Amino acid sequence: VQLVESGGGLVQAGGSLRLSCAASGSTSEIVAMGWYRQAPGKQRELVAAITSDGGSTDYAGSVKGRFTISKDNAKNTMYLQMNNLKPEDTTMYYCNAHSRVRTYWGQGTQVTVSS
Numbered sequence: 001v002q003l004v005e006s007g008g009g010l011v012q013a014g015g016s017l018r019l020s021c022a023a024s025g026s027t028s029e030i031v032a033m034g035w036y037r038q039a040p041g042k043q044r045e046l047v048a049a050i051t052s053d054g055g056s057t058d059y060a061g062s063v064k065g066r067f068t069i070s071k072d073n074a075k076n077t078m079y080l081q082m083n084n085l086k087p088e089d090t091t092m093y094y095c096n097a098h099s100r101v102r103t104y105w106g107q108g109t110q111v112t113v114s115s
Contacts, residue, residue, distance in 0.1 A: 001025040001104045003095045008109030011085055015113070019080040021095030021106055027076050029099035035069065035080045037111075039091040047093070048080060063089075085113045 007019040023030065034049035048069035049058045057069050066085075071078040078095065090113045095106035 001027060001030060001097055001099070001102075003097055003104055003106035005093065005095045005106040005109040008093060008111045010112045010114065013085060013087055013113055013115050015085055016081070016083045017085065017111060019082065019093055019095075019109060019111075021078040021080075023076045023078070023097060026099075029102075030097045031099060033071065033078045033095070033097045035078075036094045036096055037089075037091045038094065044094065050078065082111070085111075087113045087115045089113050 002024045004022045005019060007017060009017060011017055030052050032049060032051050035047040036044045037047050038044040045060065047060050047063055048067055050069045050071055054071050059067060066083050068081040089111060091111065092108040093111055094108045097104045
């Protein structure tokens with residue numbers, strides 16, 4: 001499975017961005033996907049997760065109510081709609097997918113929120 005993120009960039013506080021993660025390869029193996037973020041010197045943390053059928057989602061407390069995870073199975077693409085962005089959301093965001101035996105990561109996309 002290959003994962004390619006897009007949609008990061010620079011935005012002012014209070015603004016919005018939508019991240020996309022396009023999956024290719026053996027996508028039928030995927031049981032769940034998610035978005036993680038990692039600031040320099042810190043551990044990678046889960047931002048949001050979604051099951052392969054999109055029926056169940058989960059969010060970190062810091063983004064609940066502001067971010068929405070979704071996926072379009074016809075396009076093999078997962079999204080993260082980020083609203084009311086805050087400077088503390090600034091960091092690299094990574095797409096994650098896992099099958100029953102392996103975990104896959106994208107290369108990351110930078111999100112920068114200016115105050």
